[in-house]
Amino acid sequence: MTVFPSSPTLNQQVVFNSITYQWNSSRWVSLGDSAVTPIARGGTGSATAPMIGVVTAADAAAAQSVLGGTTVGKAVFVAADAAAARTAIGAGTGAGDLVASNNLSDVANAATARGNLGAGTGNGDLLASNNLSEVTASAARTNLGSTTVGDAVFVAADAAAARTAIGVTNIGSYTGQIETVADKTYTLDPSTATARTITGFYIRSASGTVTATLKNGTATVDAAPVTNTSGNRNPGAFANTSVLINGLITIVTSSNSSALDVIFAVEYTE
Numbered sequence: 001m002t003v004f005p006s007s008p009t010l011n012q013q014v015v016f017n018s019i020t021y022q023w024n025s026s027r028w029v030s031l032g033d034s035a036v037t038p039i040a041r042g043g044t045g046s047a048t049a050p051m052i053g054v055v056t057a058a059d060a061a062a063a064q065s066v067l068g069g070t071t072v073g074k075a076v077f078v079a080a081d082a083a084a085a086r087t088a089i090g091a092g093t094g095a096g097d098l099v100a101s102n103n104l105s106d107v108a109n110a111a112t113a114r115g116n117l118g119a120g121t122g123n124g125d126l127l128a129s130n131n132l133s134e135v136t137a138s139a140a141r142t143n144l145g146s147t148t149v150g151d152a153v154f155v156a157a158d159a160a161a162a163r164t165a166i167g168v169t170n171i172g173s174y175t176g177q178i179e180t181v182a183d184k185t186y187t188l189d190p191s192t193a194t195a196r197t198i199t200g201f202y203i204r205s206a207s208g209t210v211t212a213t214l215k216n217g218t219a220t221v222d223a224a225p226v227t228n229t230s231g232n233r234n235p236g237a238f239a240n241t242s243v244l245i246n247g248l249i250t251i252v253t254s255s256n257s258s259a260l261d262v263i264f265a266v267e268y269t270e
Helices: 049-056 060-066 071-077 082-088 110-116 137-143 148-154 159-165
Strands: 013-016 019-023 028-030 171-180 185-189 196-204 207-216 219-226 249-269
Touching: 060 071, 071 082, 137 148, 148 159, 171 185, 196 207, 196 219
Parallel strands: none
Antiparallel strands: 013 019, 019 028, 171 249, 185 249, 196 249, 207 219, 207 249
């Protein structure tokens, strides 16, 4: 009968039932079983160092170390819950952290957060509460595609400015006939609908003479001696031709000498 030595030496071999066993310093290993002794027979169940270390480890922590676990890794491996796992890796417990459902409303300081994100502090940026007040109106119109002409019309102070912007000039005139002239004031327009510029003055009588003074409010535009041969006056000699909106335009006659059928025309642009 084969007896396994009680004090074997390292790598000493013994043959039993046609199977060769070798002493590995702690137990007899069956070479016929690929040098693996089943755990049921007192072996490690493995011929690899890690598995032998795991099986022979004194406790779970030692086994984790055999498998290469680090201090942090082992703490996460045995964490009781998510909070413990976060603590193990230094992620905190969620208190003071950003919660996705809050959409960044939980940041302590919005200005600091924007700075950290490189988004500025709001100076020069668009803020919903400011209703685009940070953008100059001119720049906004340009960004919306306005042209030079379109922009000029869009910001025109009045109809006259809008017409000027698109190169349109309205031409109008006041015309009339005074059958029997008296020294008085004849009103052509008590309140002009738009601002305008007086550009021409024609006046002539059928007979007799009279002086006709064209007035812009109380200011004289032109004083014309009227006869049966008078006619167009010289615009170059006019003064006070710019009539404001709601302005008053009159003809004041004086020094009348039997003037009859005086016809006149006052031309303007707007």
